[in-house]
Amino acid sequence: MTVTIKDVARLANVAPSTVSRVIADSPRISEETKQKVKDAMEQLGYHPNLNARNLASKSTQTIGLVMPSSKDVGFQNPFFPTVLQGISEGAQEKNYALHMTTGKSEKEILEAVIHMVQGRRVDGVVLLTSRVEDQVVSYLRTRKFPFVLIGKPYKDIEEITHVDNDNVRAMKEATDYLIQLGHQQIAFIGGTKELIVTVDRQDGYEKALQEADIPVKGEYIVHEEFLREGGQEAVRELMALKKPPTALVVADDFMALGVLNTLDELGIRVPDDISIVSFNNVLLAEMAKPPLTSVDINIFELGYQASKNLIQLVENEKEPTKRLIISHRLVERSSCTELNTARIGKDLI
Template sequence: MAVTIKDVARIANVAPSTVSRVIADSPRISEETKQKVKKAMEKLGYHPNQNARNLASQSTQTIGLVMPSSKDVGFQNPFFPTVLQGISEGAHEKNYALHMTTGKSKKEILEAVIQMVQGKRVDGVVLLYSSVEDKVISYLQERDFPFVLIGKPYKDIEEITHVDNDNIRAMKDATEYLIQLGHRQIGFIGGSMELMVTADRLHGYERALIEAGIDLKKEYIIHQEFLREGGQEAVREIMKLRTPPTGLVVADDFMALGVLNTLDELGIRVPEDISIVSFNNVLLAEMAKPPLTSVDINIFELGYQASKNLITMVENSNEPTKRLIISHRLIERLSCSRPNTEKLE
């Protein structure tokens, strides 16, 4: 015979309504009572009927995840598995499931989001990228549907809850690190300018050079995809210059891995001939040869805070808009040194 809420209530010596409130994690119930009810549930082997609860509350208890284009970096760059771990942790704490969607184009992604929202498959959405003039964001705003953006919005920044790093400051710190080592010829390898993260990091790079009195050189700025192949193509182009840089800031560790591979093929030593600072501090940065100096942007925390704050929005429609900035720090390894003065002469 199936165990019911009434059975749990009898063992815990509380009203059935109290058991229901404990299951719903009501703040009106004391922690002592919650523990007493949970022990009774465990003793009886009682498991709440999640589907019935969701149907009654008109909730799916599910978060939608919108990935970048599947033909792009979504399932290749190590950034995404780490940010997904953070999102999953935040969702798990509140017993929410995850529903992931993507597409081969911006149009397909928008259509998938429309189906997810109109089909009432999710209670809210986390966008794992931030691009210029994103129609997905416009659609969610028009529907007044709960969503959180990982990254900085292109517009309406005060109206959109988002979790981000201070990417301008972070790239400025990375560039200034090379300047402090004595580098004056510093190149920038970044991703697509359609992405807000690229625009901000380019801004930080330019600001560091200007404040140090170093001339900006357009030929030192290369944009490619956030992929190893992108780094390979970018560094081949930049090293063909008559006066190649002695230092590089690379906006992504995965790209930096491609940079290292190509420099090795060209017989250019790191850090003896050229220094490299990259971003994200994923595991491959530590495993690279040489290990990469990299800016740790706390990827896991970006995902964790995104899902945690989305669930708060879902459960409280009056929750104010937030801008959460996750801290960063430079991790020094073996890919940087003072410039080779012999090569500069």
Template sequence: MAITIKDVAKFANVAPSTVSRVIADNPRISEKTKKRVREAMEELGYHPNFIARSLASQSTEVIGLVMPGSADKTFQNPFFSNILRGLSESAHEKNYALQMTTGKTVDEIYENVVHMVQGGRVDGLVLLNSRADDKIMEYLRKRDFPFVVIGKPYMHEEEITHVDNDNFRASKEATEYLLELGHESIAFIGGDLSLVVTIDRLLGYEKALRIAGIELNNQYVIHEEFLREGGREAISELLKLSDHPTALVVADDLMALGVLNTLAELNISVPEDISIVSFNNVLFAEVANPQLTSVDINIFTLGYEAAKNLILKINNPNEPVKRIIIPHKLIIRESSAKKH
């Protein structure tokens, strides 16, 4: 016979309504009581019927994740697996599930989001990037649907809760580090220029050069996809120049890996011939050859805080708008050195 809430209540010596509140993680129930009820649930093997609860509360207890592109490309980059770990852990703590939507084009992703929202499949959405002209963000704002952005919104920044790094400052500091090593011919390899993160990192790079009195060389700025092939294509373009750079700021570790692969094939030494500083500090940054100097942006925390603050918005429509800045740190390794 199936275990019921009444069975759990009797076992824990509490009212059935208290068990329901513990399942819903009601803040009015003390931690001591929650512990006792959860232990009773575990002892009896009771599992809440989340479908029945959803029907009763008109809540799905599901968070939608809006991926920035097709799954085959997106999951090549370990940035997204790390951010999903943070999102998943945060959602799990509040008994929320995750549902992903992807698409091969921006329009396809937009249509999938509309179906997800209008179909009542999710209680809120996390957007995993921010674009300069973001139809999804505008759609969600007009519908007053709960959402949080990982990244800085291009418009209406003060009206949208977002979790981000100070990408301008991080890129400025990365460029300044290479300047301190004596490099003046510094190139920038960025991602899609419609992404706000790319814009901010480009502006930080340009600002550091301006302060140092170095004129920006437009040929030293290349934009490709956040993929290994993107890094390969970017460095190939830079090496065609008669005066190629001695250092690179690369906006993503996976792109930097593509750069390293291409330079190794051409017998160009890193850091002796070209120094590299990249972003994200994913696992392979530490095991690359040479190890990558990389800006650690605390990817897991970005995801964790995004889910946490979305659930707060879902549960309280009057939750204030927040701008949450996750700290960054430059991790110095073997791919950067003083200019010879």
């Protein structure tokens, strides 16, 4: 026999309308009553028909996730599984499902988002990267469709809810750390210039050098993909310089893994010959040889806050625009040491 809301209400000794409000997670219902109703639902084996409820409310109870290009870093860099865990937890707390989309190009991604929005497949969208002149952001704003951006918007910052780190400050602190160890020949390995996170982290790197009266050298700034191969290509270029750097700030742990691999091939020792600070503090930073000093940007929290605040936007159209800055910290390991002055000016190759 099918269990109904009335059966749950009878066992919990509440009105059927109260059971409905508990299922909808209404803030008007006390935690004590919610627990009593949930206990009755569990005892009777009652499962609410969310599809029927969503159809009646014209809600899909689903969040859309817009991944980077499928030919890019989206399914390779450890950043994304971790941020997806945070998004998923935030969604599950409110009984929202996830719908992921991507494409092989920016045009394909935009088309997929248009299809997702116009087909009413989702109630709102989380964008996992922030790009310069992002067509997806422009489209969603034109449609006035709820979305949250992980990263800083390229423009109209005060009009877009976003979750980010203070990447300028974080990179400045990472570079300052190397300067305090006596390094002045410090190179920057960043992602592509189309990503706002790259722009901000390079800004922080340059500010640290300028405040320390260290010249910013163009040959010490290299941009590659946020991939291990990107780190390999970048460090080969830097180590081939007539005066190679004594320290590196690398904008991503996955890139830094490629840096370590290539330095080992070249016979350059970390940290004896060169020091490295990287970003994200994913598990591979701790497992690397040597373990990497890395800036922990709380990736899980970035995802969790993104989905939590998107749901608030979906459920309350008057929800104000927010700028949420997630804290960071430098985790010191074995990839940095004080400058070996005996090696200054010496070709490491």
